[in-house]
Amino acid sequence: xxxxxxxxxxxxxxxxxxxxxxxxxxxxxxxxxxxxxxxxxxxxxxxxxxxxxxxxxxxxxxxxxxxxxxxxxxxxxxxxxxxxxxxxxxxxxxxxxx
Numbered sequence: 001x002x003x004x005x006x007x008x009x010x011x012x013x014x015x016x017x018x019x020x021x022x023x024x025x026x027x028x029x030x031x032x033x034x035x036x037x038x039x040x041x042x043x044x045x046x047x048x049x050x051x052x053x054x055x056x057x058x059x060x061x062x063x064x065x066x067x068x069x070x071x072x073x074x075x076x077x078x079x080x081x082x083x084x085x086x087x088x089x090x091x092x093x094x095x096x097x098x
Contacts, residue, residue, distance in 0.1 A: 001021050001022070001023060001085045002021070002022045002023075002024045002028060002033055002036070002082065002083070002085060002089060003019045003020075003021060003085050003087075003088040003089065004019060004020045004021075004022060004033065004037055004088060004089050004090075004091065005019050005088045005089070005090050005091065006020065006091050007091065007092060007093040009093065010044065010047060010048070010091065010093075013043055013044065013047060014041040014043055014044055015043075016041070019088060020037065020040065020041070021085075022036040022037060022040060023036070024036050024083075026083075027077045027083075028077065028078045028082070028083035029074060029075050029076055029077055029078065030062060030064075030069060030072060030073075030074050030075075030076050030078065031054075031074030031075055033078065033089050034048060034049060034074070048060055048091060054074070056070060059093060059094045059096060060091060060092070060093060060094065061091075061092045061093075061094050062089070062090065062091060062092070063089075063090040063092060064078045064079055064082045064087070064089050064090070065078070065079030065081050065082055065087055066087075067079070
């Protein structure tokens with residue numbers, strides 16, 4: 001069971017409170033988690049990743065095992081602690097400005 005935490009605006013969009021729990025087949029990768037998330041909550045399609053390219057949207061970051069994995073390829077396996085549900089996979093809205 002993968003635990004996913006979303007920022008407040010995406011929780012509101014997805015009409016969820018707290019974490020989302022997902023079943024993801026091995027190997028647990030960034031792409032598989034996001035695929036499962038968008039399958040479970042279709043309203044999130046296009047808000048975390050671009051529709052056509054599946055690339056991460058600007059100002060969205062991913063964290064797993066206390067590490068920024070935003071620039072990793074989608075087939076990157078997640079840390080064992082995240083894959084086991086001990087730690088959550090975080091989708092974070094980045095802060096911009098100067």
